[in-house]
Amino acid sequence: xxxxSWTSGYVAELDYTHGYYREMCPxxxxxxxxxxxxAHSVNRPLRYLELGFGxxxxxxxxxxxxxxxxxxxxxxxxxxxxxxxxxxxxGANLKAFDQSFAEFAARDDLPEFDIIVLHxxxxxxxxxxxxxxxxxxxNKLKVGGLFYVSYNTTPGWSPAMPLxxxxxxxxxxxxxxxxxxxxxxxxxLDFAERVIDSNAxxxxxxxxxxxxxxxxxxxxxxxxxHEFFNADWHPMPFSEVAQHLEHAKLSFAASSNLxxxxxxxxLTAQQQQLLASISHPLLRESVRDYCENxxxxxxxxxxxxxxxxxxxxxxxxxxxxxMLLVPESEITFKLTGPxxxxxxxxxxxxxxxxxxxxxxxxxKGFTELLANPLLKAVAPAQLAQALFVLSGLGHASAAHxxxxxxxxxxxxxxxxxxxxxxxxxxxxxxxxxxxVTGAGVHLGRIQQLFLRSLARGKRTPQEWAVxxxxxMEAQNQRLIRDGKSIATAAENISELATLGQDFAGKRLxxxxxxxxxxxxxxxxxxxxxLSIAAA
Numbered sequence: 001x002x003x004x005s006w007t008s009g010y011v012a013e014l015d016y017t018h019g020y021y022r023e024m025c026p027x028x029x030x031x032x033x034x035x036x037x038x039a040h041s042v043n044r045p046l047r048y049l050e051l052g053f054g055x056x057x058x059x060x061x062x063x064x065x066x067x068x069x070x071x072x073x074x075x076x077x078x079x080x081x082x083x084x085x086x087x088x089x090x091g092a093n094l095k096a097f098d099q100s101f102a103e104f105a106a107r108d109d110l111p112e113f114d115i116i117v118l119h120x121x122x123x124x125x126x127x128x129x130x131x132x133x134x135x136x137x138x139n140k141l142k143v144g145g146l147f148y149v150s151y152n153t154t155p156g157w158s159p160a161m162p163l164x165x166x167x168x169x170x171x172x173x174x175x176x177x178x179x180x181x182x183x184x185x186x187x188x189l190d191f192a193e194r195v196i197d198s199n200a201x202x203x204x205x206x207x208x209x210x211x212x213x214x215x216x217x218x219x220x221x222x223x224x225x226h227e228f229f230n231a232d233w234h235p236m237p238f239s240e241v242a243q244h245l246e247h248a249k250l251s252f253a254a255s256s257n258l259x260x261x262x263x264x265x266x267l268t269a270q271q272q273q274l275l276a277s278i279s280h281p282l283l284r285e286s287v288r289d290y291c292e293n294x295x296x297x298x299x300x301x302x303x304x305x306x307x308x309x310x311x312x313x314x315x316x317x318x319x320x321x322x323m324l325l326v327p328e329s330e331i332t333f334k335l336t337g338p339x340x341x342x343x344x345x346x347x348x349x350x351x352x353x354x355x356x357x358x359x360x361x362x363x364k365g366f367t368e369l370l371a372n373p374l375l376k377a378v379a380p381a382q383l384a385q386a387l388f389v390l391s392g393l394g395h396a397s398a399a400h401x402x403x404x405x406x407x408x409x410x411x412x413x414x415x416x417x418x419x420x421x422x423x424x425x426x427x428x429x430x431x432x433x434x435x436v437t438g439a440g441v442h443l444g445r446i447q448q449l450f451l452r453s454l455a456r457g458k459r460t461p462q463e464w465a466v467x468x469x470x471x472m473e474a475q476n477q478r479l480i481r482d483g484k485s486i487a488t489a490a491e492n493i494s495e496l497a498t499l500g501q502d503f504a505g506k507r508l509x510x511x512x513x514x515x516x517x518x519x520x521x522x523x524x525x526x527x528x529x530l531s532i533a534a535a
Contacts, residue, residue: 022439026046034317038254048113050070053079054079068114089415118148123235130244257298265339320398324395325441328353333345352387353390404438
């Protein structure tokens with residue numbers, strides 16, 4: 001599979017997906033550190049760098065919804081152009097380049113960064129490029145700064161590595177260049193299935209690999225191209241990644257996936273006892289990966305590790321704010337993980353969720369929550385743990401103070417307006433920016449069009465439906481209900497109104513509190529009474 005020389009063997013023929021990754025959100029990274037009682041020196045306004053930003057959606061959301069100076073590079077000029085288009089729409093202080101890592105590292109205008117992040121890239125690049133990234137972290141990450149890296153890892157990937165090798169061989173050797181990469185990937189998937197069906201002993205000995213192939217066949221081909229068919233593809237043990245990053249004076253601190261910190265979901269009692277007996281952090285994390293059969297890690301490293309006492313952790317939390325991201329009625333306190341179920345303490349989590357939902361989901365400070373009468377039986381340490389867990393589950397999020405919200409509101413709204421207008425023609429951008437949390441919020445195309453109608457002065461779900469239907473009709477699109485396409489205009493409008501009613505009652509109050517909605521345009525009149533709109 002030949003590629004232009006500037007790609008270094010990385011797939012450029014098919015566009016990368018427009019993904020958003022909240023693990024790279026600055027507030028989430030800071031919260032991950034705090035949850036593990038680890039200190040950092042991240043200051044605001046931020047200096048933030050993303051290496052290999054793909055289509056640039058995460059970078060742009062973070063740049064629009066956080067104060068600071070944001071930088072990024074991605075070798076693909078098409079992706080860099082997409083990132084710049086979003087940045088121009090928001091007006092964020094974002095510099096997006098199409099330079100290789102080596103070219104970027106050689107720039108003489110790079111500042112010291114508070115945060116450097118890369119999603120997945122570590123697994124898909126050469127050793128030479130990994131060395132460049134380490135050099136960037138060593139020279140341009142400030143002391144006390146955070147380095148986020150996510151990557152495919154072993155042992156979880158070990159059984160399937162021969163499957164990827166087989167498919168890569170087929171793409172390179174058994175199909176013609178003229179077929180296009182998407183077609184060659186389809187042919188490789190079918191070929192691998194034929195090998196499995198031949199009763200090959202390897203797949204008989206590893207039946208889970210055959211199941212993985214079935215899952216892969218359901219994925220978007222653009223995603224598969226970038227995930228599996230680069231010239232460089234290196235699932236790497238945690239200990240090896242940590243050894244690479246030691247050269248940049250980086251030490252492992254936490255997982256950015258806060259749910260990974262809930263041991264009861266991932267480890268048996270015996271495994272928890274085993275890990276507790278291991279004092280060396282690299283060995284302990286490595287054994288944990290074996291216990292969990294880990295396939296993908298989301299690691300936060302720090303330049304200069306410093307621990308926090310429980311008292312200092314609680315003192316730091318006093319300056320933090322949080323908000324609920326899902327309707328109170330949809331939160332359950334029974335969790336399911338790889339090793340079974342865990343029951344959250346309803347006497348703690350119930351009052352915490354109820355307090356967060358008060359005031360139409362407006363963000364609340366840690367001290368404010370502690371003073372709430374609903375939490376009179378909840379200790380500070382219990383509140384802290386509940387907020388960490390709820391944030392890890394995506395039910396809650398850390399939030400900006402009012403000063404930063406005011407500073408970023410205009411940029412976040414400008415980016416959201418641009419994305420929502422793009423939803424008129426398609427739904428490839430499935431996230432909007434929250435000026436309150438500094439993160440992305442997932443919203444499908446129809447929900448984005450509801451917000452567009454609301455900004456156009458349409459007051460009720462019925463008016464939204466009537467406003468949206470001509471857009472869908474002009475593109476020969478219909479809604480699906482019970483697995484079947486809805487035929488008539490009247491039925492589609494009715495279904496849109498029903499969806500809008502549910503949206504207005506459940507999601508809209510939270511989106512308003514999160515600073516995601518748009519102001520009503522001048523021609524649209526005054527802002528609607530949302531409680532009336534939901535009625």
